[in-house]
Amino acid sequence: MPIPPINEQKRIIEKFKSLDFVIQQYEKSYRELNNLKQELFPKLRKSILQEAIQGKLVSQIADEGTAQELLEQIRQEKLQLVKEGKLKKSALTDSVIYKGDDNKYYERINAQTVEIELPFEYPNNWSVLRLKDICQLIDGEKRNGKGICLDAKYLRGKSSATIVEKGKFVYAGDNIILVDGENSGEVFTVLQDGYMGSTFKQLWLSSAMWKPYILAFILFYKEDLRNSKRGAAIPHLNKELFYNLPIGIPPYQEQQRIAERINELSQLLK
Template sequence: MAKIKKDTNLRKAILQAAITGQLISNVEGATETGKQLLDKIIEERNKKLLADWEEAKKKNPKAKKPAPIVASEIAEDEIPFEIPESWCWCRLGDVGDWKAGSTPSRSNPEFYNGNIPWLKTGDLTDNFVDVIPEHISEIALKSCSMRLNPVGSVLIAMYGATIGKLGILNIEATTNQACCACITHEPISNKYLFYYLMSQKKALTEKAEGGAQPNISREKLVIYPFPLPPLAVQNAIVAKLKEVLPLVDAYENAVLQKEELKTALPDKVKKAILQEAIQGKLTENWRKTATIEESGKQLLDRIIEERNKKLLADWEEAKKKNPKAKKPAPIVASEIAEDEIPFEIPENWCWCRLGDICKLTDGEKIQDIKLPLLDAKYLRGKKEAEYLSLGKLAKPNDLLILVDGENSGEVFINKEEGIMGSTFKKLNIVNELYLPYVLQFIALNKDLLRNSKKGAAIPHLNKDIFFGLLLPLPPLAEQEKIVEIIEQMLPLCEKLRG
């Protein structure tokens, strides 16, 4: 879990998407609903309650039988947002044992400088807690009725300047009275609880009461609503957030230091996400369980084979008009030297060049048919159509790539029949590839693909760089998964623009 220094709009949006079930879909192994999980937790807690009572009766036969624990009722007007049907609402007190700490008297020297870590809320950093500077003694632990919280306990600051700060213990520790520790009931994911509390930091802080030092209080925490997903979904959400949040962290602190860079953050985060995507990092967890029948190399071989079949078919057609038409040389995959490879990719991926999988062409010439001029401003919806009756035809779903101008390298998916502007060419990509993956790759490298014409200030698409650019080629199924993850994440980046 990356260190978190500040909340951003992007982070809040990602966390909100996570706790409402929008960040993941179709989780395997989620056979048990949140309600069934809650019932199981209550059942186990009642079994332990009865077992403890049976033990107590051995010492005191008149020990009173405890009332059974029941799940909390949640009124409809308490529910803050919608959750998936397989989840259920409960309260924080239903999913863990919450206890605040205390501060041993400073006037008793026997209470301090022992070997038991004693955490103050200033030690919380919204991250794992590995080191705690101050320690108390065994005498203090017993005398002050403090709890030694186990590894994995979730901590939250209840008042003071650090109110709402969080942590997860990586060591056993006690806490002061300003900190509440939760030992989650099995099988609740402590990391899911941690991320949920992080998403609710503002809402919890607003519930704080008091004068100079407002506090949340343990009593408020245990009755706070909690959206409980099936365990497999909890784990999937945690895994997804561990992939996504570091991408925010990579740029967050540097960009947020300067207000004038705020508008650049969405593009920077987008670029970081795309860079992680083409290195196989976004799908690292997915690959562990995915069944992949065809590797990137086998896919590339199939692409080359299909291109050669088409080449021969076109030659056979040409021979019908010209028996002396020359047989074309077969296409072969580009050779790639080891020192050209810019970064490591997964084993079942392979490197190729854009020239292996796509080409640039002009549209067919037409005349005497009035059609809209397809230039960049029109395709972006920023101007009305101009109509021409002479030019090169582009059809719906054709890919048009800008080859001139400051945005050269930008690709448009054409929506209507029209005449290509002079700054466009058609981009033809082989059918065996997942088109959105290739388009995301081109978008990531758009700046690299252009240079200025000799003696002119207008940039243009450098075709040598374009066709020679190295493309990390995943199996087809993984291309689709990469784009699915990207399409979940990129809209969250756009929230920063508002």
């Protein structure tokens, strides 16, 4: 052990004390900064998504037309899928949401029209639908044969793959949503073919829509869906809330620009 003169020992201790105070202050500031990041970044992401689904994240371009032309495409697509048995007939019960001359929103289902409250005002070239009109929870393709089980832990990278003999098959690129458990409402895009875990449903998304836009909309409501779960022992996704969420529909090209801008801003937040 090196031994300095006694006076130098005292000076060393005094210097250590002064530096220790600075280190403690730095540590405190570091913790506060981390806490701020943990609180601020999720709020920023939420704000970005809110601007997106309100039509405020990108400008509207007149040459892109309106969303009205998409509505017939969506209806025809669902009609064909019902005929093929891939969607239930209930998927054809569309509501018509429109803004009246009094600037209030109304919804017409069959022959009945009622005034409704919407969470946002939307651009004039947008249409408004219920989420069920462009998104349905389906079972997936029943199949036999060995395949990877795509459960939540595996999809999050927290467990290795397990092999099952049969189940509800989905393909790489399909979207699946947790409908059971604490994280109900969380959406995954699967990266490989396999069988859905038992807590999942497959998401049918209309091909008339730009899928990343719909997924961004669902992500905005992730906390609402998680906090509105039903059931005590095993909480389930509130499907009624999910299906009835009002979604603003921009023209197709605007949907693409919105999704691209969300991605750009998300990269900056990383």
